[in-house]
Amino acid sequence: MADFVVETRNLSKHYDGFAAVDKLNLRVREGEVFGILGPNGSGKTTTILMLLGLTEPTEGEVRVLGFDPVRQPLSVKARVGYMPDQVGFYDELTARENLIYIAKLNGIPRAEAYRRIDAALEQVGLTHVADHPVSTFSRGMKQRLGVADLLIKQPRLVILDEPTQGLDPAGALEFLNLIRDLKRQGISVILASHLLHQVQAICDRVGLFYRGRMVLEGTVQELAQQVLGGGYRVRVHAKGDTQAIMRNLRGLRDVIEVRQHEDDKYEVLAKRDLRPDVARAVVEANGNLLTLELEEPNLEEIYARYFEEVNHESAKVAA
Amino acid sequence: MSRPKSRRERGREGSPWQGMWAVVGKEMADNLTSARMQVLEILIALSAVAAVYGAIQTIMDTVSQDPFVYLKLFTTSQDPLPAFVGFLGFLVPLIAIALGFDSVNSEFNRRTMSRVLAQPIYRDALLFGKFLANLFTLALVLTAIWLLIIGLGIVRLGVPPGGEEMARALWFLVATIFYGGIWLALAMVFSIIFRQPATAAMAAIGVWLFFTVFWSMISEVLAQVISPIRYGFPQEQIAQLQTAIWLSRVAPNTLYSEIALAILHPTVRALGLVLPIQLSGAILGTPLPLNQSLLLVWPHLTGLIAATILLFAVGYVMFQREEIRA
Ligand SMILES: Nc1ncnc2c1ncn2[C@@H]1O[C@H](COP(=O)(O)OP(=O)(O)O)[C@@H](O)[C@H]1O
Numbered sequence: 001m002a003d004f005v006v007e008t009r010n011l012s013k014h015y016d017g018f019a020a021v022d023k024l025n026l027r028v029r030e031g032e033v034f035g036i037l038g039p040n041g042s043g044k045t046t047t048i049l050m051l052l053g054l055t056e057p058t059e060g061e062v063r064v065l066g067f068d069p070v071r072q073p074l075s076v077k078a079r080v081g082y083m084p085d086q087v088g089f090y091d092e093l094t095a096r097e098n099l100i101y102i103a104k105l106n107g108i109p110r111a112e113a114y115r116r117i118d119a120a121l122e123q124v125g126l127t128h129v130a131d132h133p134v135s136t137f138s139r140g141m142k143q144r145l146g147v148a149d150l151l152i153k154q155p156r157l158v159i160l161d162e163p164t165q166g167l168d169p170a171g172a173l174e175f176l177n178l179i180r181d182l183k184r185q186g187i188s189v190i191l192a193s194h195l196l197h198q199v200q201a202i203c204d205r206v207g208l209f210y211r212g213r214m215v216l217e218g219t220v221q222e223l224a225q226q227v228l229g230g231g232y233r234v235r236v237h238a239k240g241d242t243q244a245i246m247r248n249l250r251g252l253r254d255v256i257e258v259r260q261h262e263d264d265k266y267e268v269l270a271k272r273d274l275r276p277d278v279a280r281a282v283v284e285a286n287g288n289l290l291t292l293e294l295e296e297p298n299l300e301e302i303y304a305r306y307f308e309e310v311n312h313e314s315a316k317v318a319a
Numbered sequence: 320m321s322r323p324k325s326r327r328e329r330g331r332e333g334s335p336w337q338g339m340w341a342v343v344g345k346e347m348a349d350n351l352t353s354a355r356m357q358v359l360e361i362l363i364a365l366s367a368v369a370a371v372y373g374a375i376q377t378i379m380d381t382v383s384q385d386p387f388v389y390l391k392l393f394t395t396s397q398d399p400l401p402a403f404v405g406f407l408g409f410l411v412p413l414i415a416i417a418l419g420f421d422s423v424n425s426e427f428n429r430r431t432m433s434r435v436l437a438q439p440i441y442r443d444a445l446l447f448g449k450f451l452a453n454l455f456t457l458a459l460v461l462t463a464i465w466l467l468i469i470g471l472g473i474v475r476l477g478v479p480p481g482g483e484e485m486a487r488a489l490w491f492l493v494a495t496i497f498y499g500g501i502w503l504a505l506a507m508v509f510s511i512i513f514r515q516p517a518t519a520a521m522a523a524i525g526v527w528l529f530f531t532v533f534w535s536m537i538s539e540v541l542a543q544v545i546s547p548i549r550y551g552f553p554q555e556q557i558a559q560l561q562t563a564i565w566l567s568r569v570a571p572n573t574l575y576s577e578i579a580l581a582i583l584h585p586t587v588r589a590l591g592l593v594l595p596i597q598l599s600g601a602i603l604g605t606p607l608p609l610n611q612s613l614l615l616v617w618p619h620l621t622g623l624i625a626a627t628i629l630l631f632a633v634g635y636v637m638f639q640r641e642e643i644r645a
């Protein structure tokens with residue numbers, strides 16, 4: 001148990017018989033960034049609320065940092081930072097005043113609180129507006145203030161619900177860097193989102209939620225393996241005997257599929273990064289290798305393919 | 320799992336009050352700096368000054384004989400102004416409602432609720448902290464006004480207040496704060512029920528109007544049903560009147576005005592329907608000692624407090640059950 005910051009066993013939440021979360025078995029390791037993915041209404045927020053003891057599970061067990069959020073909510077909340085989706089602040093108060101309130105609620109002594117607040121504002125780059133009312137902040141600034149808010153209690157785990165929703169691309173990128181900082185500080189992170197490329201960019205492992213269940217779990221590579229049967233795509237541009245090149249490429253180990261696009265452009269779908277093998281294969285076929293590009297497995301694709309299959313299955317069942 | 324259903328009831332860790340004083344501090348600061356409260360403070364200060372000046376005009380010539388002249392500052396009216404007690408009867412509910420109607424729902428609307436409740440505190444601390452902060456604010460405003468009135472009295476009447484007078488005036492202040500407490504609890508319950516602050520305010524003001532305007536009529540009608548006069552005996556008439564009086568005491572404003580009557584008029588020996596037999600042996604016009612007057616309104620005071628606690632408990636239960644998604 002010690003190396004899991006979150007562990008649930010058959011965790012369920014029912015609303016009038018409807019299972020918003022259904023027998024969830026989730027394990028998040030110490031120090032990792034775990035992404036909870038899923039379409040809207042798949043139970044991400046409900047799961048998070050149960051982790052924090054903000055809503056009571058209908059069934060099942062939860063442990064967060066070894067504590068039971070139902071019976072020891074204070075111990076959990078003293079150590080876990082939570083940023084709800086569309087986090088709000090007291091608009092008429094300044095950034096600093098908002099954080100002071102949070103520090104007081106955490107019972108942090110004044111001098112220590114002021115130190116932490118300065119450090120947190122510095123880390124999220126809001127020092128210059130620390131004493132401006134939050135009503136003057138942009139969405140991105142509020143989101144960063146939300147991260148500063150998490151840092152005040154020096155958490156071991158932070159849980160972020162849709163943190164980049166509504167941010168412009170630059171703001172989102174900046175925000176992802178803040179999350180990387182958290183990881184570097186040794187804080188475990190759980191991130192719920194439906195924005196796939198962002199999740200892919202920072203998560204060590206992801207869990208794909210669908211209708212209250214976690215249907216897939218693992219690293220992006222593992223998911224790619226499971227759903228796409230591969231996921232590495234090598235693009236090759238090589239001149240030479242097309243047939244020989246094709247033959248050699250097809251003969252490589254861990255190749256799933258080889259396609260020829262234009263005269264001298266090929267696409268190799270593989271289970272792992274095959275660039276060295278591809279290069280050798282081209283050379284051995286007396287071809288001239290011009291470019292070689294790797295495209296890593298893509299959550300977007302995994303996601304699309306997974307739901308394609310699910311829909312296909314359900315269509316079959318319906319028929 | 321073989322655990323009983325609601326595990327939350329089985330002993331929570333830590334104190335339900337952890338973090339409460341942080342809430343009180345923040346809410347007090349919010350209240351005292353809000354434009355809404357400042358407007359109300361000016362309103363109540365103006366009405367106090369106006370009413371008390373009017374009263375002073377009227378009582379100037381009796382100052383020397385009257386041992387309770389300071390109490391008259393609160394109770395004497397001069398046309399067209401009502402006495403200050405009258406002002407308080409509706410200003411106190413107004414301030415209490417203004418303090419309470421958006422205290423819970425605004426946290427949801429600003430989406431701060433889940434951020435605050437994600438800190439190591441229980442909901443108890445948040446709700447009770449807000450109630451206390453509002454009550455303290457109300458107490459602060461009323462005490463300031465009270466001091467203002469006594470101060471005006473000292474300056475204008477030119478006699479020092481007596482000990483008994485001051486004790487009565489202080490009890491009146493305490494009773495007024497409790498009277499505010501019940502409206503505060505009501506407004507906060509509505510702020511839990513209704514997500515829209517405007518709806519909560521309308522509901523609270525609706526209840527207040529109901530009790531100030533309609534309840535006395537309704538209690539008379541109800542009394543006719545409950546204690547009908549069948550044969551026209553005097554006992555029947557008395558019974559009906561008694562019923563009407565008891566029913567009218569469901570209204571907090573009736574309770575408050577009876578409390579004010581007994582505390583501020585030492586000569587009042589009984590509340591409600593007074594039968595000649597109850598007064599036998601009493602020398603009319605002699606003042607009651609303070610503890611006798613207090614005994615008279617003790618049921619009223621405890622009733623006000625009990626109703627406040629009940630309302631707060633209702634709000635508490637609803638708030639505990641609410642799912643925090645904002
Ligand atoms: N209070 C509630 N009563 C009934 N159903 C609810 C309630 N809250 C959420 N749900 C339902 O539970 C499901 C999961 O919701 P949620 O966890 O918010 O999804 P997500 O965060 O993944 O978008 C949704 O279908 C939602 O409609």
Ligand SMILES: [Mg+2]
Pocket residue numbers: 041044045046085161162
């Ligand atoms: Mg959600």
